[in-house]
Amino acid sequence: MLRSLLWVPGAFLIVTVLFDLLASSMQTGEGHLSRLIHRPLYAVMQGAARLLGRRILAWNGIVMVVSTLLAWVLLSWLGWALVFWGGPGSLVGASTGTPADLWDVLYFVGYTMSTLGLGDLKPVYTGWRLLTDLTALDGFVLITFAISFIVPVAQTQAGQRGLALRIHRLGGSAQGLVVTAWHDHVNGTQGLVDDLAASLNALDAQLKNTPGLYRFHERQPEESIDLALPALDEALSLIEYALDAPPPKGLRAVRASLSSLLSTYCRVHLRVPAQAPPLPDLAPLRAAGLPLRPDAEVQAAFATLEARRRTLRSMAERAGFAWSDVEA
Template identity: 80%
Template structure:
């Protein structure tokens, strides 16, 4: 009996934990601790299943699994918390018509229909204090529903923003060498146009992912919509522009690189740890074949050696998305002038 009289304490803790997590996750202040605890095992299970079955398409379900898992955990923990509170005192709830004290399953049933404010009325609290707690239970259920909606909507918007940016990068060239070559020959404003086109989108995405970092556990089915391959390709392209091309860098390049660095910092918060080895150095052959002015190979190697830690994070991002680094570097179909012959030359893709 003494133990039962103290059950209100763990019940109150469960209710408070859920409310604090709701505030942290729904007010766009980052990822609540409870949400993070829910996401990690669910995400690991989706990743393991995708590896076991060798079906990358399963990763596209990660977002749905995480969202449903989070909402289910919030509801069940709040439900259990309020049930423990009402179970603390025998006879706090009785049958409305019979006056029979409710057992634990009756209490679960009562809390279950009170939280969504259904108010069926076949059970009722006896004393004024328990009646007030019934009101608080209904209010908590209303808050839970409201904040769950405010949690889902920004996540959906940020996920759409990720896809828009990934598609834009894909259409600007898709891969590292493809982005550089396309910008050099086909963009109306050259390399400067590539930087200008993406600067605002990267800043907006950086802000969204700082508010909802759990999106780094979401994946898309199609590679052209996947940030896990487009962002590494873009950063590798910007590294080539800055360190491999023998040409003045476009204005704003450092600012764009800083935005990507901020995105990678958020990624490291969600996925700590990186591969032991960095990805291979980029193949400059497609750029050389396209007639772009390049610096010496040794100079490029030294510059990319200084980017080892950054490129390890990008490699980890690519692998978590179910891709290979070769897909980051491959040259998409593109047509560019052959400076030696004055005709066009096409570089074909080698996509896996």
């Protein structure tokens, strides 16, 4: 009696994987199943990084992608196996007519999902034959959408890496970005804003579609968006609140893109540090001859950014960096 009801959990597993597959592969966000897999794995990787160093975090992306694909395949495989095992006599040997045992069922589901169609086992009745067709179709869908899941992830990660390298070469740290823009850019701070506006907007759209990329980290600091975005946001805060000069046009739109990126980050990582990072060091800006507002005015302005700067600090520290790397 209980065996005949195994199709219920089997169908539940199949449908759950399909919904998660569609949610992740059609770029509508991170599926619930994927999130359940990623969060504990990410916590394990973070713990390993504290023991072995931040370079191990560079494996996060591979671990997340492989674990997602394995979960989709194994849960679908198990689901279809439960469906067929729940029908005694649904499968028999093609040449002997002997009813399939549990291992035969697992074998049959595996090669049917992979669309190999070996044929040494066969379904008995029309209903089971139709379910065999659905199993093969589900395997084809799984393979197809797995590819459509991996390709955008790889493209977005490459885009992140490219943007991080641009920010690094424009100055890298918060103070370095401001000094370089002021002295070396043809259009000053306005040029910095203009150069990065479109890239930030594109990155915002991509990460809304694949927010799980906030769990991917790079090996090299100059390629890490987790270091580049805090440095850029802090630099824009310095331009807006510390420089005694009119703010560049379009600054508000760029800050809005960064705010949206941070909002997506907070949906992935629910906890941020309890304390904001220290107030920025203005000495490098003074040494470079930049016009600055009074210290008290700057401190008062940055006090209003405490929640935002806590999130920026969280982004850098989760990737294994210290705040001093943002403002070095």
